Amino acid sequence: MLHIKCPHCGMRSQNEFSYGGDATVKRPALNKEVTDQEWDNFVYNRVSPRGKHLELWQHLSGCRQWIKVERDTATHEIFNTYKTNEEIA
Amino acid sequence: MTQSYRIETGGLINRNKKISFKFNGVTYFGYDGDTLASALLANGVHLVGRSFKYHRPRGFFGAGVDEPYAVVQLYRNGETEPNIKATEQELFEGLEASSVNCWPSVNFDIGAINNFLKIFLPAGFYYKTFMWPKSFWYKIYEPFIRKAAGLGVASTKHDKERYEHKYEYCDLLITGSGPAGLASAYSAAKNGAKVILAEDKPRYGGSLLTSDVNIGNQSGKDWADGIISELKEMPNVTVKNRSQVFGYYDHNMLVMSEKVSDHLPKTKKYHPNKRLWYIRAKEVLISSGSIERPIVFGNNDTPGVMLSSAAKEYLKVYGVLVGKKPLVFTNNDSGYETAIEFKKHGVDPIVLDSRSNPQSEIIDEAKNLGINIKNSYVVVAAQGYKKVKSADVATISEDKKTLGKIENIICDCICVSGFWTPTIHLASQSGNKTKFNEEIDAFVPGASKQNETTLGAANGVFTLEETLKTSFEKGKELSKKITEKDNEISIPNVVEKKYSKHDRFWCVPLPKGKSYKRFLDFQNDVAVSDVEIALREGYRSIEHVKRYTTLGMATDQGKTSNLNGLQLVSEIENKVVPSVGHTTFRPPYTPISIGAIVGREVGRHSKPTRKSPIHNWHEEYNAVFVDAGVWLRPRYYKRGNETLFEASKREAKNVRTNVGVCDVTTLGKIDVKGPDAAEFLNRVYTNAWLKLPVGKARYGVMLREDGIVMDDGTTTRISENHYHMTTTTAQAANVLSHLEYYLQLVWPELNVNVVSTTEQWAGAAIAGPKSRDLLQKLFPKTDVSNEGLPFMGYVEGDLFGVKARIFRISFSGELAYEVNVESDNGRFMWEKIIELGEEFQIQPYGTEALSTLRIEMGHVAGSELDGRTIPYDNALEGLLSKKKDFIGKRSLQREAFVAEDRQRIVGVIPLDKKTSIPEGSHLVKDANAPLPNKKLGHISASCWSVEHDNPFSLAILKDGKNMIGKKLFVMSPLKNKVIPVEIVSSHYVDPKGERVRS
Incomplete structure (x- = not known):
């Protein structure tokens, strides 16, 4: 079980969180014309890398904040966690 | 029965407390402190079971967790538990156990015919034979294999025992209380670190209990006892025996199973049977020691063939002789320790050493005691069926390929030592890439992967002096990093005997014309010939060989067989062991009771049960409940002998003709507040929300970004910047997360807050042509006429002094209202509705009638909004705004x-x-x-x-x-x-x- 540092609450066990997928995906702005390909990329297409991955988690059974977690998908090492509005180095 | 194999004195058992127990129906006696295995051996019982595939007679091979054979069915306090290792089960008064995998009895087992058919049961037999004809599989092969295979029998009764889970954090978790574990725990504890020291056996000390060493002018055991009692006094230390750390997971999370009650005739009141510990440790010190590995020879599974370390343990800890004419077969000095123990207790052993001329202190000691030592000698095969009667032995050439003339030696046990295999399971589970150590012919942990350090024998260090020194230092160093304290510890003097080099020899060749089974994996009956077949048939990867032959796949996870299997593959393939690699070690290290894993989450505790504040009323009125997500909801209210069908029809009909009331408390409710709330709803829902006036409700549908309908419900504008959103019962939690996602990540600029209010409100839906008349009685001061409270209108009312929210919304298709009051007033509201509704022939209705009403109206619900449908599929396309964008619109x-x-x-x-x-x-x-x-x-x-x-x-x-x-x-x-x-x-x-x- 992972040990995730919630930037609001501190170290917590994985079972307090739920996973939210790739954090680098950006939703196209409302009312913006987008091509089928751009929309597909936003809704479906993910790179699923082996190694460093910036991902979203929600501290569901805690502060309920969505956070960003930089994690190695192969080793589960967590390098850093960020608030949603934080600059990512 | 007398304990004829028990020596007069000695051992760590309590001879003042005699214990009676039964095995296969026969009553025996043992002592307090025995295991079932040691007590049976004391009584001369060697035959405990039958092997898995060939049903060959099997006895005891080890003395602890590595035991492959002695698996029994245990009976305790009216319950039965299968697959208990007799070598781990402590004796208690009245213990009963029986053999498994044999029928009708362990002495006469019909399945043993497989032993004579073994030529037809080679590796891959099941894969090859039972493939055709296909129709035979279900009717003949599968039932037959099921009956013939398998170990014990699980109880079909409800388990009355309680199992607990515990979460713990510590600075250092130390797994194993041998010399490495004690020394590191001691120095870490002295630095003030929070330490957990776990020992799987009942007694602390590990190898110190059986080895002939001296630490700081005390015996190893006395030194261990001293350290343990000091540790137990320290408030920052938790010392746990009967506790097996069996899994090393991510981020230094380890799981330990503590046997709280298995050694007692009956679990004490308020005590659990087992306790599962989830331990998050800053540092993990793995001091799990090593397991002796066998040398492979013919019929090496005969009862009476056992590890030499086990024989020594039975003697030193339990005062039990495993035989009175022992033969010790060794390729290293450890066998001599066992031989010396026998000799000291008046039994004359013969030592066969595969080495030609080994020299060391301990060998000299053996010689001085007059022990018969034969160098360059091996056991070719054990003789005897249900018990070793003699051994065929021979000299062996220097290259270990040629046997000399076969001689027969009368013996009643063969104690075998093929050197030591470090227990690297936990280190490997942590992700550590292990490496092969040529010095000891075994794998040891490589560079640390998580915060784990392996010490002592588990790390391939077999001298006590070095183990103690590195362990004291490691414990000190790691704790200092955490506590920033640095207490000086003086490392005690160690007196131990030096070992000479072991022999890289692990398998005795077959003599010409003989086809003895030479077993590698004793529990799964995998012999040398099976691995040879697998390789001949083209299996190369060790992972494939393992699966084809089932080598190392039994419940002992190959603790005594893995390395010998690897040696064999590397030899046939002409490769070195490290390039063959080992199979993956996975948790659990040893079988763990399902009860311990499940813990308290059984029966009603397997999921939460949520009840509405009106639940008791429903019960009093004969409601039959149904699970709705985590909630219990009335399905129907039974009158007399009514069936579900009759009752729900009556309830639904009454709604269509008079008026009914339904508890809708379970609907998800979310408060949406803030100056941008309208804009937010406008983006979340498919329809337009900006112009909804205060005091009005609107039905809305929300999509996922892929265009699939996520949920529906009505949302009401309570005041300028305050909306009350309802969701379906099942989707409430998902919808809240969904809203939070958009507010926190996608549109953080919107000034809106959302919070669940599901539990804060109790709700009653009043539906039917007479519902307005009833509502007027409930709220005499409120104008509830069609003009005063039109369809989709909202007003606040006073329900006899209780503040209420009144929504004119309908799920049934009838004229209907929903009244909400604060949860605590739920039952008051409900009873008022029933009381005043009497004159309108009101009846409560459950979810079955609710469904009937919505289905015949064509209202969609969860079974249509099933995660596969878009608005059009549900005839909801009229709710799709063409003017504005919303979540999921582009996908449509x-x-x-x-x-x-x-x-x-x-x-x-x-x-x-x-x-x-x-x-x-x-x-x-x-x-x-x-x-x-x-x-x-x-x-x-x-x-x-x-x-x-x-x-x-x-x-x-x-x-x-x-x-x-x-x-x-x-x-x-x-x-x-x-x-x-x-x-x-x-x-x-x-x-x-x-x-x-x-």
Whole structure:
């Protein structure tokens, strides 16, 4: 079980969180014309890398904040966690 | 029975407390402190079971967790537990156990015929033989194999024992209380670190209990006792025996199973049977020691052949001789320790050493004691069926390929030592890439992966002096990093005997003309010849060889067999062991009781039960409940001998003719507040929300970004910047997360807050033509006329002093209202409604009637909004705003979503107007078409229409728009039904929606 540092609450066990997928995906702005390909990329297409991955988690059974977690998908090492509005180095 | 193999004195057992127990129906005696294994051995019982495949007689091979054979069925306090290792089970008064995997008895086992058929049961036998004819598998092969294989029998009774889970954090977790564990725990504890020291056996000390060493002028055991009692006094230390750390997971999370009660005749009141510890440790010190490995020779599974370290442990800890004419077969000095122990207790052993001329202190000691030592000698085969009677031995050439003339030595046990295998399971589970150590011919942990450090024998260090030194230092160093304290510890003097080099020899060649089974894996009956076959048939990867032969796949996980298997593969393949690699070590290290893993989450505790504040009333009025997500909701209120069908029909009919009341507390409720709340709802829902006035409700549908309907519900504008959103019972939590996602990540600029208020409000839906009359009685001061409170209107009212919210919304299609009060007033509200509703013939209705009412109205719910449908499919396309963007809108342009013949909701009526249509059935054009019969759609919900008094269903049907009036067939292979049906509109009752507005 992972040990995730919630930037609001501190170290917590994985079972307090739920996973939210790739954090680098950006939703196209409302009312913006987008091509089928751009929309597909936003809704479906993910790179699923082996190694460093910036991902979203929600501290569901805690502060309920969505956070960003930089994690190695192969080793589960967590390098850093960020608030949603934080600059990512 | 007398304990004829128990020596007069010595051992760590309590001879003042005699214990009686039964094995296979025979009563024996042992002592307090025995294991079942040691007590049976004391009574000369060696035959405990039959092997898995060939049903060969099996005895004891080890003295602890590595035991492959002695697995028994245990009976304790009226319960039975299968697959207990006799070597781990402590004796208690009245213990009963029996052999497994044999029938009718361990002495006469019919399955043993497999032993004579063994030529037909080689590796891969099951894969090859039982493949054809195909029809034989289910009827003949599979049931037969099931009966013949398998170990113990699980109890079918409810387990009365309690199991606990515990979460713990510590600075250092130390696994194993041998010299490495004690020394590191001691120095870490002295630095003030929070330490957990876990020992799987009942006694602390590990190898110190049996080795002949001296630490700081005390015996190893006395030193261990001293350290343990000091540790126990320290408030920062938790010392746990009977506790096996069996899994090393991510981020230094380890799991430990503590046997709290297994050693007692009966679990103490308020105590659990086992306790599972989830331990998050800053540092982990693995001091799990090593396990002796066997040397492979003919018939090496005969009862009486056992590890030499086990024989020594039985003697030193339990005072039990495993034999009176022992033969020790060794390739290293450890065998001599066992031989010396025998000699000291007046038994003359013979030592066969595969080495030609080994020299060391301990060998000299053995010689001085007059022990018969034969160098360059090996055991070729054990003789005897149910017990070793003698051994065929021979000299062996220097290259270990040629045997000399075979001689026979009379013996009653063969104690075998093939050197030591470090227990690297935990280190490997942590992700550590292990490496092969040529010095000891075994794998040891490589560079640390997590915060784990392996110490002592587990790390391939077999001298006590070095183990103690590094362990004291490591414990000190790691704790200092955490506590920033640095206490000086003086490392005690160690007196131990030096070992000479072991012999890289692990398998005795077969003599010419002999075909003895030489077993590698004792529990799964995998012999050398099986691995040879696998390699001959082309299996190369050790992972494939393992699966084909089942080597190392038994419940002992190959603790005594893995390395020998690897040696064999590397030898045949002419590779070195490290390039063959080992199979993956996975948790659990040793079998863990399912009860411990499940913990308290059994029965009613396996999921939370949520009850509405009106629940007790429902109970008092004979409600029959149904699970709705985590909630319990009344399904129907039983009157007399009514069936579900009769009751729900009565309740639904009463709503259509008079008035009914339904507990809708479980609906999800979310408060949406803030100056941008309207804008937010406008983006979340598919329809327009900016112009909804205060005091009005609106039905809304929300999509996922992929265009699939996520949820629906009504949302009411309570005040300028305050909305009350409702969701379906099941989706409440998901919808809240969904809203938070958009507010926190996508549109953080919106000034809106959302919070769940599901538990804060109790809700009652009052539905039926007489509902307004009733509402007026409930709220005499409020104008509830059609003008004062129109459809989709909202007012606040005073319910006899209780503040209430009144919504004019309808799920049943009738004139209806929903009243909400604070949860604590829920029952008060409900009773008032029932009391004042009496004159209008009010009846409470449950979820079954609720479903009936919504189905015949064609209102969609969870069974249509099933995560596969878009708004059009549910006839909700009228709610899609063309003017504004919303979540998921762009996806609705997808080709499949705009297809002309897109699936759509329809109504379904059986042509005979009598046959009920099973939910989940398929709709097909031709009932007699060959399989696979093309499915046109499926029945999503069924009811008995109370309006029309015949069955009615909803279906999601391909090209549903153009199918109205068509005749199709409903097919339910599960219920074996074919029903001719007609497709009609999904709005079976009041299609114009006049009643809700009346």
